[in-house]
Amino acid sequence: MKKLVPDPPYAYITPGVSHEEAILKAEEFVMKAIAAASGLPEPAKKRHQEMLGESLLYMRIAKAFLVVASAKSTQSVLI
Numbered sequence: 001m002k003k004l005v006p007d008p009p010y011a012y013i014t015p016g017v018s019h020e021e022a023i024l025k026a027e028e029f030v031m032k033a034i035a036a037a038s039g040l041p042e043p044a045k046k047r048h049q050e051m052l053g054e055s056l057l058y059m060r061i062a063k064a065f066l067v068v069a070s071a072k073s074t075q076s077v078l079i
Helices: 019-038 047-071
Strands: none
Touching: 019 047
C-alpha cells in the first residue's frame, strides 16, 4: 500500500557537535526550507502572498548570516 503522508523531516543533534558543523547543518536546513517554500503555489489571498514572501525573505537573510558566520573572512563573502 502506498504511503499517503511522507515522513516528517528529522535532525539529530548530538552532544559535542562543533560550531562549524552546527552552522553547516543550519545552512542546509535553511536551504531546504527555502526550496520547500519556493515550490508552493502562489496563494490566492494577497495577505498569504505577503506572508509567504516575507518568510522567503527571512530565510534568505538567515542563510546570508550563516554564510558570513562560516566564512573565514567576512570581507570576501558573496551573498
